[in-house]
Amino acid sequence: MSHFVAEVVVIGAGIAGISAAFHLAVREGLDGVVLVEAGDPLALTSDKSTECYRNWWPGPGDAMVAFMNRSIDLLERIERESGGRLHLNRRGYLFATAEPSRIAAFRDLGHEAQSFGAGALRVHDGSGSSPGYLRSPARGFEEVAAGADLITDPALIRAEFPYLDPEVVAVLHARRCGWLSAQQLGMWMLERARDRGVRLIRGRVTDVETRGGRVRAVSVARPGDRVRIETGKLVLSPGPYLAELARGFGVDLPVACERHMKVAFRDTERAVPGDAPLLIWADPVELPWSDEERAVLADDEETRALVEPFPAGIHGRPEGTPGEHWLMMLWTWDTETVEPVFPVPFDERLPEIALRGWSRMLPSLKRYFARLPRMTVDGGYYVRTPGNRPLIGPLPVAGAYVNAAYSGFGIMGACAGGELLAAHVCETPLPAYAAAFHPARFDDPGYLDAFASGADGQL
Numbered sequence: 519m520s521h522f523v524a525e526v527v528v529i530g531a532g533i534a535g536i537s538a539a540f541h542l543a544v545r546e547g548l549d550g551v552v553l554v555e556a557g558d559p560l561a562l563t564s565d566k567s568t569e570c571y572r573n574w575w576p577g578p579g580d581a582m583v584a585f586m587n588r589s590i591d592l593l594e595r596i597e598r599e600s601g602g603r604l605h606l607n608r609r610g611y612l613f614a615t616a617e618p619s620r621i622a623a624f625r626d627l628g629h630e631a632q633s634f635g636a637g638a639l640r641v642h643d644g645s646g647s648s649p650g651y652l653r654s655p656a657r658g659f660e661e662v663a664a665g666a667d668l669i670t671d672p673a674l675i676r677a678e679f680p681y682l683d684p685e686v687v688a689v690l691h692a693r694r695c696g697w698l699s700a701q702q703l704g705m706w707m708l709e710r711a712r713d714r715g716v717r718l719i720r721g722r723v724t725d726v727e728t729r730g731g732r733v734r735a736v737s738v739a740r741p742g743d744r745v746r747i748e749t750g751k752l753v754l755s756p757g758p759y760l761a762e763l764a765r766g767f768g769v770d771l772p773v774a775c776e777r778h779m780k781v782a783f784r785d786t787e788r789a790v791p792g793d794a795p796l797l798i799w800a801d802p803v804e805l806p807w808s809d810e811e812r813a814v815l816a817d818d819e820e821t822r823a824l825v826e827p828f829p830a831g832i833h834g835r836p837e838g839t840p841g842e843h844w845l846m847m848l849w850t851w852d853t854e855t856v857e858p859v860f861p862v863p864f865d866e867r868l869p870e871i872a873l874r875g876w877s878r879m880l881p882s883l884k885r886y887f888a889r890l891p892r893m894t895v896d897g898g899y900y901v902r903t904p905g906n907r908p909l910i911g912p913l914p915v916a917g918a919y920v921n922a923a924y925s926g927f928g929i930m931g932a933c934a935g936g937e938l939l940a941a942h943v944c945e946t947p948l949p950a951y952a953a954a955f956h957p958a959r960f961d962d963p964g965y966l967d968a969f970a971s972g973a974d975g976q977l
């Protein structure tokens with residue numbers, strides 16, 4: 519067994535662990551940071567995402583909006599420092615509804631987001647008094663004002679988004695949102711971290727040694743070898759293995775895993791333009807079937823659910839050069855808690871269900887029904903806390919910290935999360951939102967009361 523000493527050991531080289539190492543070593547200037555990874559960096563969950571970001575979050579309070587605004591500031595800084603390596607755009611998130619009763623909810627959401635600091639709500643109702651709606655460019659992020667545009671003017675909706683179902687009565691376009699290359703973000707931070715002395719050790723942390731209520735060392739298993747790293751500081755960023763790893767040294771964390779998959783195919787029929795924003799259908803969906811298909815499906819207990827209404831939540835976006843682009847479709851209607859298993863199992867009917875569900879929003883997708891395109895499916899686990907906020911900060915064992923539970927927002931939140939984690943470890947001043955993500959918040963028995971009525975912002 520080999521043996522060495524580290525100042526800080528970060529477990530997991532997904533986007534969260536890499537950002538933690540980067541902020542500790544590069545931004546805070548700490549020496550002796552070691553990053554331990556059981557597989558390949560960024561290859562378990564962080565390369566399966568839709569790579570999107572948004573400053574559009576519900577309450578309680580403005581913590582999520584403030585945290586994401588900070589993270590997007592940092593993403594934009596990296597985009598500039600790296601000479602455009604992230605391909606960061608600001609095309610926005612476009613929520614669409616065909617239900618007139620939802621327009622009031624869109625307006626309320628816009629006002630709430632504005633009060634949290636997401637930017638102004640602009641209403642375009644065709645009355646002539648509203649300011650003009652400005653399109654988001656396909657590339658870049660400098661020219662688009664933050665905030666959101668609520669469009670209820672039917673002519674404007676048709677003119678700007680002719681590919682949406684003609685029954686759409688309102689769209690809400692949140693603007694400080696878009697996407698980037700998550701792999702480039704991770705690799706850029708990892709390269710800088712390694713240049714600044716961060717050591718990447720390949721192997722699985724099997725044991726965390728504590729004594730007298732303090733972290734003392736970790737053991738790492740590698741093929742044919744074991745390494746013991748003596749350290750007084752440990753950062754947990756092990757993605758879906760968080761609960762198991764923390765339990766191993768006596769810490770119970772309130773996290774659960776949910777499976778989320780995405781389906782992608784080359785959109786040869788151009789059902790969506792390649793320069794579209796991220797699209798979200800805000801209404802429940804009934805899958806379109808012929809009468810004959812419907813009767814057959816309803817008759818069989820195994821398939822009966824396919825003729826029942828599905829919950830809202832369809833979202834996705836075009837990927838790649840417009841004209842040769844793919845469509846990435848996400849829709850998790852089943853959000854039950856599962857144990858993480860790899861490779862991630864999924865329902866074989868998912869591609870067809872997703873395509874049919876998506877055709878409610880993009881009717882041109884029906885052109886694919888007769889002959890399904892070749893589709894790829896991948897995905898991973900959202901590691902969630904009740905309330906859907908990450909865990910960032912110290913744990914009850916002295917020297918142990920967590921930077922994890924990033925649910926469906928780990929790419930967009932990684933930069934502010936790594937920065938916050940580093941501030942905890944280095945004992946530099948904390949931002950106002952730190953308390954909202956501190957693991958000890960769950961010690962307050964009333965903590966979740968404020969969440970009871972609202973949506974948690976998950977997509």
Ligand SMILES: Cc1cc2nc3c(=O)[nH]c(=O)nc-3n(C[C@H](O)[C@H](O)[C@H](O)COP(=O)(O)OP(=O)(O)OC[C@H]3O[C@@H](n4cnc5c(N)ncnc54)[C@H](O)[C@@H]3O)c2cc1C
Pocket residue numbers: 529530531532533534535554555556557558559560561562563564565566567568569570571721722723724755756757758759763778779780896897898899900922923924925926927928929930931
């Ligand atoms: C389908 C899907 C779509 C998504 N879309 C978005 C999106 O649009 N925008 C967004 O911001 N987020 C999105 N996400 C969420 C985002 O991908 C995750 O929040 C993020 O990748 C989590 O990163 P992580 O570093 O915490 O975990 P991971 O990427 O899982 O990394 C954890 C790492 O720790 C390693 N590890 C675990 N245990 C050990 C151990 N004992 N020893 C050593 N190494 C260990 C693992 O091998 C792994 O590499 C999406 C997720 C999914 C599944």
